[in-house]
Amino acid sequence: MAEDVKAPAPPPPEGEKKMVAEARPAAAAKVAARAKDEVPVPVPWTSPLVEKYRNQYGSGLEALIYLGQNYFIVDRSLIPDILRLLRDEEQFDYCVDITAVHYPKRERQFDVLWNLYSYARNQRVRVKTQIADGDSIPSSVSIWPTANWLEREVYDMFGIRFDGHPDLKRILLPDGWKGHPLRKDYGILQQDKEWVQINLGIESGQ
Amino acid sequence: MNPGLHQALIAVDTTSIGPGMAPVATPFFFYLLSGLAIAGGFLVSTRRNPVHCALALIVTLIAVANLYLMLYAPFVAAVQIMVYAGGIMVLFLFVIMLVSIERASRDRRFNRFWPVGLATACGLMALFVSAFVKGRALFPDRMIAIPEGSNTQQVASMLYGEAGRMGQYTFAFEIASLLLLVAILGAVIMTKKKI
Amino acid sequence: MSAAAKDDTKENANDISGHAPHAIASPLHLQTPEKPYLDSNELIINMGPQHPATHGVLRVILRLDGEKVLGTECVIGYLHRGVEKIAENRTYAMFNPYVDRMDYVAAVSNGLGYCEAVEKLLNVEAPPRADYIRVILTELNRMASHQLWLGTHALDIGAMTPLFYTFRDREEILKIFEKYCGARLTTHAFRIGGCLYETYAGFEKDVQNFLTFVAPKIDEYEELLTTNRIWLERTKNVGVISGEDCVALGVTGPVLRASGVKWDLRKAQPYAAYSKFDFEIPTGENGDTYDRYLVRMEEMRQSLRIIEQAVNSIPEGPIMAKVPKVIKPPVGEIYHSIEAPKGELGYFIVSDGSTQPYRVRVRPPSFVNLQALDRMVRGLLVADVIAVIGTIDIVLGEVDR
């Protein structure tokens, strides 16, 4: 709810109380939005931060707000730079999550998302990029160490490779598993029967 | 083995125990323990697995400790068990456990100096036998008398002396303790990078 | 490390971005930093997945020099059930009970996060009374989770008795849950849009009774442990992690707060009815196991404060917002996170406008916090690994999902 405040909000000096105060009008705005009963759509996000980056990178970057949450859509080639700048200059020092979404019908099938948070600004931002199947993407482990396992999980579940990751291997599934389960073409009942038969000795594969 | 020794052992027992039941089984236990000690020693030098060797050595040590007990030297026996079997052998095992057993048992059991070792062993054996044969004259059958006072006190007075008099071995004992201290210091310095 | 943690208290919280990047390779392939003076072999030892102190099916591969830990590698996934995949094949409402099975000791928190995320996506808001009920139950569940943590953590360190004390008191919480919604552990207490059940008659009284019952019990736990010499020796300066490292590694929850970073989502970005209550965020100074223990103990007391305020001021009114029978959020995506007992629990939901979520991503606090294990235990002894695993407070159901 606090994300509704248009970024970059000045870092709240001391207090949670102020944040609380800010959150209320935002909620009121939301109630108003609901009253009009319109389907929310992403709207462009304007802020000094966005301006700065737009000046720097031009069209490779799109900044939007949806339901009060900010996100960038960034060209794949800009990813390492943008992420590093966001951490070093904009204090997005906490990488909350890295994940991906699979859109099999698109040409560039995968959305890869970085979900960032800044302790100093108390603000979240998502960075999103699109890559094709088989493409790799620069690893952000050198930016946020926490990316290590998160990237491994994305690799495990989607098969997206991260260049420069120190130890990119499966994390939740066993090493020899075939397939990446969170892809849309991987059925919910599907499993690597061969692996199960070999490693667990279950003939039926169940 | 030797009828004189039999006599000696039985004689010692009956005299020391006084009016009671004569412990007829003493020679039996003597031979049993000696046999155990020898068998243990043999196993120590022949087993390939160092832990088995250590266990055999423990058997030997305990058998010898029991022989001490039979000779009315309980203090020595207790110290033998406590220091050797309980302390040193545990440390032996401690070290052995950390050694790769596979590699150790693949190594050649006897190195190329084994004839020298064998010769030394034979020489020692000859020495013992001759001492035993000749010693019949030096140590008459009934020389093993029960000394006055308890064994512990005797050991103490030998090492530390009676009141006002230095003991027979006080100096040697202190030197030995100094040596051990030096050894401990050396070990500490070897293992510590900085103290 | 502790000096860095001190710098990182609330005054300097703005400066934490200046840290050096930490690259973590697989520790088992790393070179030993210093060669030991006497040659010694390293020992690789497998702790888990069947080990009494790995809290489930965590497998930690330890590289040891004697008993000193040179590196660790966590092998997880033994409890992987593909929750995120299941979500894509269930409707929004059908998936709700599944989230309870992730962090099964804090099922209510999981449900709260999911319901609020979907509500955000739907652009509806739960009515105030529902928010209050949610806060009460969630805080009760935080108590239960911390109690379970305390018991198992103490058991790991060798104190058997607190386990039974905490289970005795946790039982009272589970009884309230049972009376409220019929389930004790995986409660499925909330629905999208509010709560399904009105509070039962005597709910307030039960909760108030529980509050008066449990407050002295927390002192009792502390009496057993807080000043216990052995406990102090086992936990002080064990598993130290600085606030800087916590931020870099994405660690949240009591672990982060024990390292001196005063950050709690309930205050930073309040959800449900948390903005209406007065409570403190406890923080530690040294970021060691003992501080994490103290922080969690204090959090229990703060939870009691919140529950007390909520019970005394619970408003009347509806408990369910107007939510369509068939939940079909508009196309879009949302991230919502709450302060679960273990840290930031986030849900990232992508909707394609159908009745089933296109993608649900759970950001599990245990999973991310567990990553800090290697940083925390290097150079310590095997016994400390156990203490640190306990102090991170992981639930494998959530790590593996």
Next chain:
Amino acid sequence: MPNFIMSYLGSTVTPGEAGNQFWALVYVLIIFAGVSLAVVAMNWFERKALAHFQIRLGPMRVGPHGLLQPIADALKLMLKEDIIPAEADQFVFWVAPLIGLLAAFTVYIVIPFGPSQAVSDMNIGVLFMLGVLSLGVLGIVVAGWASNSHYPLMGALRSSAQMVSYEVAMGLAVVSAVLMTSMRTGTGTLSMIGIVESQQQQGVWFIFKFFPLGFVAFVCFVIAMIAETNRAPFDMAEAESELTAGYHTEYSGLRWSLFMLAEYAAMIAVSSIAVTLWLGGWLRPFPNLLHAPAWDFIFSLFPSLTFGALAAVAVVGAMRMPAHSYFQVQRIGLAVFAALLGLIALFLLVIAIAGRSSDATVAARLCEGIDCVYWFVLKVSLFMYLFIWCRATWPRYRFDQLMRVGWKVLLPITLVVLILTAIVGVIVS
């Protein structure tokens, strides 16, 4: 032969000293059976006491209040499959539990339950006990190694380092007690019986001698003895939360139960040393102050009173059983148990009265023996309770902290106590 048996009854020395091999054998058998029974009882008692520390009931199903649980456990362990890991060293794996068991039981040869109620009275009794107890670690070390598995190996390493270290502090604490025996007579003794008799002569338990020196030595010994027997909070060697089960991880069934038997026997043994050295062994409270025949008689009643009280507790328990038919069998069982205890109490009462009022040798001697054994066992059971209490209260030490406590705390303290005891002894005499 009957003469042979009867002759000992008038003797005032132990059968070992008298060369009475028949009675020595009888004592060995009694001790073996008694210690095994004590271990079984201890098993039940520990589970119940620990349970009540932890607000639970403990075993309640097998027999009334779980009284038959140890028997069921023993049966289960005996019938369980005995697994020897394929990669284990078969022979060593087989022999390891026996080493520990033998060491733990051999110690009992010199434990004096009374002035003549011991198998033998060696003049190096204390040394013998320490020596043989130190052999127990061999069983643990060898078991850990033979299992050919990492956790047992680490348990064995920990245990060997721990036990060798704590033996030092233990030995020094013992020496200070031995030193006290020489105070009035001029010649000290290492004999267990001699130590207790010395306490009787000096009119003080050594725990109170040169207060607080004796007390400090006693406390050091108790800490060292808990460490020596691998009990919480020093249970590094098994540390179930760290090493799964330490040195006996790979053991199961009967072999595992032998380890448990050895552990509990060792606990009783070290407690016996503590009782003998510092708490006056078999002596009843205030034997010098209250030494009139009337006092003798009153103290003779204690054993029967104790059993009577236990019987009363059992009767109350039987009466408090719920009325449900399920508990009918349990009620009867508990009543039978109460009756059994009552019979024992009656028997002891008869013996006490007969022994103190008549000159019948057998009864008098029996009465005297029962008195000694009773006080001894009572003191030892307090230690058993202490073991459980510690286990319920404290977290486990870490290994390096344990070694630090052993070498940097206990060793200096015991050394200082030893030196001070010697100085004070010289000054006083």
